[in-house]
Amino acid sequence: MKILIADDSRVMRQIVTRTLRQAGYEGHDLVEASDGQEAYDMTIAEKPDLVLSDWNMPYLTGVEVLRQLRANGVKVPFGFVTSEGTPEMRQAAEAAGALFLVTKPFTAETFRDALDPILG
Amino acid sequence: MTANPTEDDLRVIAEQVWSSYLDTDGSSPLLPVPPENGQIDVTASVSVTGAWRGHVLVSCSDAASRNAAAALLGIELDEVTDDDVADALGELANIIGGNVKSLLPEPCALSLPHVHVEGSSGRYPAATEVATLNGTWLDESVTVSVLESTADFAGVSTS
Numbered sequence: 001m002k003i004l005i006a007d008d009s010r011v012m013r014q015i016v017t018r019t020l021r022q023a024g025y026e027g028h029d030l031v032e033a034s035d036g037q038e039a040y041d042m043t044i045a046e047k048p049d050l051v052l053s054d055w056n057m058p059y060l061t062g063v064e065v066l067r068q069l070r071a072n073g074v075k076v077p078f079g080f081v082t083s084e085g086t087p088e089m090r091q092a093a094e095a096a097g098a099l100f101l102v103t104k105p106f107t108a109e110t111f112r113d114a115l116d117p118i119l120g
Numbered sequence: 121m122t123a124n125p126t127e128d129d130l131r132v133i134a135e136q137v138w139s140s141y142l143d144t145d146g147s148s149p150l151l152p153v154p155p156e157n158g159q160i161d162v163t164a165s166v167s168v169t170g171a172w173r174g175h176v177l178v179s180c181s182d183a184a185s186r187n188a189a190a191a192l193l194g195i196e197l198d199e200v201t202d203d204d205v206a207d208a209l210g211e212l213a214n215i216i217g218g219n220v221k222s223l224l225p226e227p228c229a230l231s232l233p234h235v236h237v238e239g240s241s242g243r244y245p246a247a248t249e250v251a252t253l254n255g256t257w258l259d260e261s262v263t264v265s266v267l268e269s270t271a272d273f274a275g276v277s278t279s
Contacts, residue, residue, distance in 0.1 A: 008232070009207055009210065009211040009214070010193075010207050011189070011192045011193055011204070011207045011208045011211045012211050014192070014193050014194065015141065015192060018194060056214070056218075056230055056232060057232075058232065082218065083214050083215045083216075083217065083218025083219065083230075084218040084221055084222065084230060085218075085222060086221070086222055086226060088226055088227065103218070103219075104214075104215045104218065105136050105137045105139075105140035105141055105215055106140065107140055
């Protein structure tokens with residue numbers, strides 16, 4: 001399975017990668033995007049099976065990426081990994097078609113709860 | 121008037137960040153006491169705009185910033201570059217700022233992080249400190265603070 005990790009922080013992309021491994025999701029093909037526009041473009045070009053995206057990124061926010069993907073008929077499973085988890089943001093994420101919203105800081109267990117229905 | 125975040129709030133948030141990323145084995149916690157020598161070399165900040173306006177800052181010594189970058193990236197201390205330090209401190213400010221924002225009235229927006237190095241902690245003249253956590257990590261200084269804007273910047277957008 002191919003997973004796109006979108007976050008403008010290289011540190012956080014590294015932490016997400018490490019946490020995927022710690023959660024037991026090994027052997028997947030991981031690709032990375034460093035801003036919202038790149039996340040959109042790479043989702044179109046790379047056709048990942050899952051997108052794990054930050055919310056607050058340059059050029060396009062994560063939820064803008066998701067809305068544009070859905071507006072163009074791209075149905076890729078999409079989840080947020082973000083430092084903000086207000087009820088309003090969760091509602092916006094769900095309305096846009098996100099499967100889950102994991103808040104930072106997260107643990108391997110948090111990842112398993114969110115990802116087992118998709119990767120388990 | 122809305123209730124501002126407190127030092128206790130910052131301690132709870134910092135403990136979660138440390139246990140998740142910086143002290144995963146429990147051997148190097150952030151102690152909620154100021155260090156003997158409170159050297160501050162690097163500051164990362166995020167700004168909050170909207171129903172509440174202000175800044176969330178994470179400041180620390182150069183040594184603490186390099187230890188943080190090494191721990192977050194999973195690399196050795198002598199492999200850490202200045203870019204790693206900026207990215208790591210910026211992400212810490214983003215995570216802590218995002219959690220602080222969840223305590224603030226809605227709607228608010230969080231900016232992307234800014235990192236100040238070389239001894240400058242940045243200046244926030246039109247803001248007042250409302251909560252501060254002075255901590256010690258690996259015998260080095262780490263401070264988390266929340267500043268509330270005191271002036272009305274009508275028309276200024278930082279989103």
